Amino acid sequence: MRPEEGVLTSRSRALGAVLELLTDELVVVCNGFPSREVYALRDRPENFYMIGSMGLASAIGLGVALAQPRRKVVVLDGDGNVLMAMGTLATVGALKPRNFVHIVFDNEVYGSTGNQPTLSQTVRLEQVAKATGYKNVERVRELDDTVYEAKTMLKEDGPSFLLVKVSELAEDVGRVGIEPAAMTERFRKAAMGGHAS
Numbered sequence: 001m002r003p004e005e006g007v008l009t010s011r012s013r014a015l016g017a018v019l020e021l022l023t024d025e026l027v028v029v030c031n032g033f034p035s036r037e038v039y040a041l042r043d044r045p046e047n048f049y050m051i052g053s054m055g056l057a058s059a060i061g062l063g064v065a066l067a068q069p070r071r072k073v074v075v076l077d078g079d080g081n082v083l084m085a086m087g088t089l090a091t092v093g094a095l096k097p098r099n100f101v102h103i104v105f106d107n108e109v110y111g112s113t114g115n116q117p118t119l120s121q122t123v124r125l126e127q128v129a130k131a132t133g134y135k136n137v138e139r140v141r142e143l144d145d146t147v148y149e150a151k152t153m154l155k156e157d158g159p160s161f162l163l164v165k166v167s168e169l170a171e172d173v174g175r176v177g178i179e180p181a182a183m184t185e186r187f188r189k190a191a192m193g194g195h196a197s
């Protein structure tokens, strides 16, 4: 903890608060513990868990947002994931999908693999997003600010980027308990409004 900044919320609490705001949004979650925590907190057919491939949640979410312009698409990402796929920020900023909401839970570590520090302590990821052309960009560290900004971004036209500073604490949760093929099929149906492709 950095002494001047006070105690940070855990990612699980911040995730839980954001998940409570959701109705029919399509959600893509990055690999590692964020997917596990979302699965444990609020699994739903509209969730796609990117199990394994680091960095790709944002690109998948972008593809879904472009394919389903009338649905809001929310990407729940990690700082390490964003750093690995920084180019995707540029693609989002250039294409400007209005239905794209990118929420990054920034614990400043590769938490899923043992808390190795990332560069997000010094590189302001929300400023990178702003520079690429994201329309709404905010950085928060309090739970009530997280809820306020997430609620606003779910309503307004994007692309939006919310950086939420969270603590390194990860919940002791199990793996995502649905096979990738079954998860993909149920997500596809949910994305198509219940009609299988």
Ligand SMILES: Cc1ncc(C[n+]2csc(CCOP(=O)(O)OP(=O)(O)O)c2C)c(N)n1
Binding pocket: 030, 031, 032, 033, 034, 052, 053, 054, 077, 078, 079, 080, 081, 082, 107, 109, 110, 111, 112, 113, 118
């Ligand atoms: C290409 C690739 N490199 C490395 C890994 C191993 N790995 C899985 S999750 C993860 C950390 C992700 O960091 P972040 O997005 O900050 O999420 P956190 O773990 O902190 O919740 C790493 C390094 C991987 N799955 N794929």
Ligand SMILES: [Mg+2]
Binding pocket: 078, 079, 080, 105, 106, 107, 108, 109, 110, 111, 118
């Ligand atoms: Mg991290």
